[in-house]
Amino acid sequence: MPYEQLKLSTDKPVLSWANHDLGHEETKMAKNVASLPFVFKHVALMPDVHLGKGALVGSVLATKDAVIPAAVGVDIGCGMAAIKTPFVAEQLEGKLKKIRLDIESAIPLGFNQNKEVEKDASNWQGWTHFKDLHRGVQDVQGKAMKQLGSLGGGNHFIEVCLDTEDSVWLMLHSGSRNIGNRLAQCHISTAKELAKLAGNRLPDPDLAYFIAGTPEFAAYWRDLQWAQNYARYNRDVMMARFKRIVEKHLAGGKPIKPLLEVNCHHNYAEKEVHFGEDVYVTRKGAVRAREEDYGIIPGSMGAKSFIVKGKGNHESYCSCSHGAGRLMSRKKAKKQFSLDDLVTQTQGVECRKDGGVLDEIPGAYKPIDEVMNNQADLVEVVATLKQVVCVKG
Structure with a gap:
């Protein structure tokens, strides 16, 4: 489905791939964002769009010389990882419960963390920059080290899946844990204080922003990139453990080489070029989908998920949905x-x-097939997956 321009009286247009009318609160949130003076060209809403804080979940903002911490959100770098294995469905027979129990034993879930800092976690190069982060997190380095390789709660999950050709895939969803939340809260608070001191009349306090070139912007951008890297590495550490568990049950512990590996953020901001200009792109519940970019769009814990490749649709700022979206x-x-x-x-x-x-x-959750139909111009489907094991945080 091509996008439609919503009939809103805003400074910048709002383009939607959702194929449904927004509710009152969703409309208000879209209008608030589109009215900000530094928003570039238009706001793009993905098919799974729904209420968030400050900005809609499932929205993509391109901004000139400004960034909104609350639009990125508190789970900085939250995203997905998946690998295609050479294993096939019949090798899983009679082993699903044992695999699930091993996952739950090896990977901390919910508020839990590793009892000790493991070698993979302590060797991460990001720790050399920890002392440069916001002073409000300097007391939690030990916790952050122990949480590397842990899932978290909410809608975070670990799954064993099968594709339509019965190949086994491993997939997981997680972010930057407590340290990402702490960093986000520190900077959101600073942005709100600055807005109050400057007398800025914002349509929503959660749209408080930093202006490029200021110390506050530089500090946020530094911490944001650190947390995004932490989140990506967190998924790498978990996937390595997950892979070893499956290898133990299906290959006698012999390591296998993945046939495809994907690791993508869906709550983050990066500097990119769109329509010939340098902009800051914030994807709040959206995945980058440039041509040849691989992405992951999961359904719910009982529905299909999709491995996709981007089509580079410029109107969406080369983006697609991050899942089915809550109903x-x-x-x-x-x-x-x-x-x-x-x-x-x-x-x-x-x-x-x-x-x-x-x-x-x-x-x-929204029906995932409907969400996928609405973004046929954003991505092509590489693989359709259905989970046979699901571990929730």
Whole structure:
């Protein structure tokens, strides 16, 4: 589906791939962002767009000489990683529960962290720059080191999947853990203080921003890049452990070479060139999809997921959706669905089926096929996956 320009009275147009009308609060949020003076050309909304904080989740902003910390969000660098293995479906028979239990034992979930700092974590080159980060996080380096290689909670997950040719894929979703959250909160607070002192009339306090060339901008950009690198490496460490578990069960512990590897952010900001100009692009719940870029678009814990390749659509700032997108809040999902619904909707998947993951039930998410149909001009599908093991944070 090509995009449509929303009928909004804003300084900059809002282009949407969502193929549905935005709700009142979503419309207000889109208008707030599009009214900012430093927004470049237009705002792009992906097919999975829904309410966020300050900016919509599933939105792509290009800005000139300014960046909005809350638009990036608090899970800086959150994203996906996946590898295609040479294993096939029949090799998994009778082993799914053992694999799930090993994952849950080897990779800390939720608020948990590693008991000791592992070699992979301590060797990360990013630690040499930790002392340069915001003073508000200098007391948590030990925690950050122990959390490298941990999943986190919410909608973060680890999955064993099969594609349509019965090849086995390993996939996971995670970000920058507590350290990314702490850094984001420090800078969001600073941006709000600056806006208040300057008397800036913002349509939403969460749209407080930093201007390029200022010390505050430089400090945020430095910390942002650090946290994005931490998030990417966090996924690498987890994927290495995950791969060893699957190798133990399917190859007697013999290492295998992945046939394809993908690791992509979907909550982040980078400096890019669009329409011939240098801009800061913030993807809040969106994946970069330049030509030949590989990306990952997961469904819910009972639905299909997709490995994609970008088409380089310039109107979307070379972006695509980051998933199915929530259809309802976690609170509403818990009220509307029962454990029996969860069991039914995750049939055939080796996963937890208890109240702790009820808010992640597939019915709480938009239909992934509809989301994919709406972005046929943004990406091409490389592989269609269906999970057989799902571990939630």
